[in-house]
Amino acid sequence: MGDATFSGIATTILVALLAVLCEIGPRAGWWGEEVLPSTSSIVASAADLLGQPQFWGDAARTSLEIGLSIVFGSVLGLLLGLVFWKLPTVGRIFEPYLVSFYAVPMVLFYPLAIVVVGINASSVVILATIMATIPVALNTTVGLNGIRPVYLKLARSLQCSPRQLLTSIALPAAAPFIVAGLRLGVVYALIGSIAMEFVTAQAGLGYRIRYLYEIFDNQTMFAYIFVVLVVSMILTALLVAVEKLLVKGRTQ
Template structure:
């Protein structure tokens, strides 16, 4: 929200020059990460060639990359990728909507928020994959048991970050909205949530990361399809090259999602003119 003092006749406004913000400026450490990954790949290649470890412990990158390309061209991979992607998308949608609603509800009813906050924080230390057998009993052996638990993992950081962001809004914003006759919905969607947007997007980043972790972990446990299931199947089949190739694909997806969300977060304005 921009609040400006009225112009005074004859007064000169000082010109303020600001450097343009670039959404990719926070990715300045990416080259260093690439260098570290290349060095790790070289060490892994040399170690495998020198037989410092068994090939089934850590295959050489020269074997992993062709295996990953071969896997990416197989129809089974795309079936598993579509299932994991659908579970991840549903988990993010349900978790973000639920977390956003709970965060707003706790902001409106701070007493309830203070009661539930310790329990939500404690859930960070609880691996929700332990509740997967209960979800199977209640929901069944299908993808919805994965979606429900991954949605809960997404909703927790979304709730806490949304509530924190709304509590950090300067009171003058809300008083100004009330003075110009904004309704409750206008105050929420045009003043409160935009002001708390950096916190909300930070919660979204954490929620997506937890959703991916939960989806793959629960597929790895007992699912019969998905990228996590394929990692477990190849592990039990002693196919180390294929297993690491799938892990490489999952890591690439995680890095891509993190980069996209970080750019989206940096597109949000961090300061406001007064």
């Protein structure tokens, strides 16, 4: 059994056990429905959301924010990684600050984002893009700096152009690190978009969860949370599949 298959089976079993526990808990009186509704009631509420225009409006806004954050974060991260690789001095200067910045909660920059762009989707996209850019840049830098020198010597002996060196040698050699960085970037774009909507948005899935919490509508709130969890699991599965295809193509 491969690692991916084992991980998928283990995850499925854990999720199933958690769903059974959440179903039994309220029925057995371990906790009340107002604390954590049963699995069946959460799934039923989530199904009801699919017929509500408000839900689709929130989902469309959050999807747009996540998509833009992924695109901008991936492009900026790859560019920064290439700059740090081609200009090692610049990399040594700025990489420690980038690592330190990685540990700073982006919500701290919420007041600055409001002043610069206002309370709208742009502030969410900017902060989520920053969160997605950092892991992509760091992993790209590590991957490119770890290229075996013999590959670069071979490129010089064959008189490869800079474009050929980049596309035919550097990027394929660093592909495992770059793909891992892109996976982290996508995850952080999702986390950043949802989290920033809690404090900076007037619409979106994150905003709706906070609003439902404030009005004590736990049933619908957990339905929204369930939808976000399902989307994140699907997105993670797609990323794993894409990574396997890229790595398989690289080995072939």
